[in-house]
Amino acid sequence: MLRTARLSLFAVLLLGLVTSCDFGAAGDAVDRFEVLVGLPSLASVVNLQAVDASDGSPISQEVQVTFDGQDESSVVDIYSDPLSEITVKGGFANFAVDSTRSPSSENPVRLTLRAQAEGFSATSVSVQITQEGSVNRVIRLSPENPEQSSEGTSGSRETVNTDDNGETTTAVTAQTGKTSSGSDAAEGSASIPAGTSLRTADGEPLQGQVTTDLSVFDNSSNAQELLPAEAKVTENGRRQIRGAVRFQAKDGGGRRASQYGGVEGGEATEIAADLPTLSTSSGTPSVTFVNPSTGASRTVELAASNSSQRLSAGKRAQEETTFQFIDGKVVVTTPSGKTDSIDMSQFEGEFFAAIGLEPSQRCAPQGTLDIGSNGQSGSLDVSVSGEGLSANTQVSIPRSQSSFTLSAADLFGVEMIPDVGSATVTLRAADEQEVSTQIDLCSESTSLDLPAPASDRISATVRVVPDCPQGERLPVSPPFDGYSVAYRQSGSTDQYQTVPKEDITINTTDDDLETVTSAVVPVSSVFPNTDYEFVGTFGEESSSQVVTMPGQDGNEVTVTDQELRDQCR
Secondary structure, X not given: OOOOOOOOHHHHHHOOOOOOOOOOOOOOHHHHHHOOOOOOOOOEEEEEEEEEOOOOOXXXXXXXXXXXXXXXXXXXXXXXOEOOEEEEEOOEEEEEEOOOOOOOOOOOEEEEEEEEOOOXXXXXXXXXXXXXXXXXXXXXXXXXXXXXOOOOEEEEEEEEEEOOOOEEOOOEEEEOOOOOOOOOOOEEEEEEOOOOEEEOOOOOEOOXXXXXXXXXXXXXXXXXXXXXXXXXEEOOEEOEEEEEEEEEEEEOOOOEOOEEEOOOOOOOXXXXXXXXXXXXXXXXXXXXXXXXXOOOEEEEEOOOOOOOOEEOOOOOEEEEEEEEEEOOEEEEEEOOEEOOOXXXXXXXXXXXXXXXXXXXXXXXXXOEEEEEOOOOOEEEEEEEEEOOEEEEEEEEEOOOOOEEEEEHHHHHOOOOEEOOOEEEEEEEOOOOOEXXXXXXXXXXXXXXXXXXXXXXXXXXXXXXXXXOOOOOOOOOOOOHHHEEEEEEEOOOOOOOEEEOHHHOEEEEOOOOOOOEEEEEEEEEEEOOOOEEEEEEEEOOEEEEEEEEOOOOOOOEEEEOOHHHHOOOO
């Protein structure tokens, strides 16, 4: 397999000859470079980003992503080899679906991606693929330190000491602030009494100083996007979310408490979450417990709410739900009643609970939105928000079409969703202009035109040339299905715009060796004469460089790359 020890951006783009074949000791490097190996075409590719939810930056450390779900066996790498997990380096990676599995609206590919990284809380996201081509998916991981919060969340970190038996020497209380200043804000608290025995699932006592982390999530679109996939979906389909809490107690050795032993006087470790109600919805109140690392989950129905509610300053009904931990079990209490004790051993000290409704009415999402591009191109960020229901995704505007269609089924990736009536769909173009409309996700079809491109932006192309020394060439016949480019303005915290494989043109000569002459990457809605960070991704390999945009619309900037030049023969 031909690889360089460190791939720069455009070496990643143009050195697509990389294969999974082992040439052994036969031939020298030049001979191997000349060999052309045919690989199956990748019809469906997922362009994956892993970002820090607190600031939108790509996660610099490695993120381990494992595949689960009904089509996990169909996942392959960019060389069409079976893939059970992928390492996301620098925040970007690509994988594909086996070419024998042809996705369609009637038979979509459905996957769950589980992501873990050092210093971040584990999470999972759902992916649905209904047609061949590229799909963009962003995994937002929350920092393990809850005080590094993002929109729709709030957190608190406290410490407490334990004795040789793992019992807390003092009481400790964590109190979050409100997630927002609005009437739909959430807040939470957690308290561990003095003398509480903190032990792992195996009964091992925690030692020394213990750090407690508490996070609370409201039901805003951004907060729901941070919840593990299993928190939002039951066997019956998508549920409605009021909010969620995450809590852990961990010592310096990485041991997490799964058992919180009770103390004399009946005191117990308690978490309280003050969350807005879903005032216009009906259904059965429920809480879903999730182990984000493994996907283990359990949904428990709660007693129906009654008039025992508190009103916030904005007069939005609030209801407090409490969780009491005693010896590896938890009891959930609402103003109108409480559950039986629930065994929490399978959650291994990673407590995550999402509170919401099992809706009384669900539907198969048949709604569609016909979008007029109105001259816009590039990526389009899509956000859907209804009563306790939301979805966020990024799609690429087809360059050859004046309009295209988004389906509610593609946005949610499940067969059934709550019937919440009218929901708000917001579209954000690459030039940051937004437009919104209301739609019934269950059945309505409507149309919406994007705003005309902003006058201070341009579209341009970045042409990458090998720039081989005189008498040399770059004899590569690349399988370019497995790569993409992402870009954003240098210093920006906005989401990266993705250029899928379908939009990148590889120019070659007409000789038998198909010598590469250039790769042409279109960019949309960029500021002229401005630096942009470009990230090229080919499977698990990605790298970046800064590219200065041209000064006028339609112009081109040419880029060379020394590492690519080094591969000329």
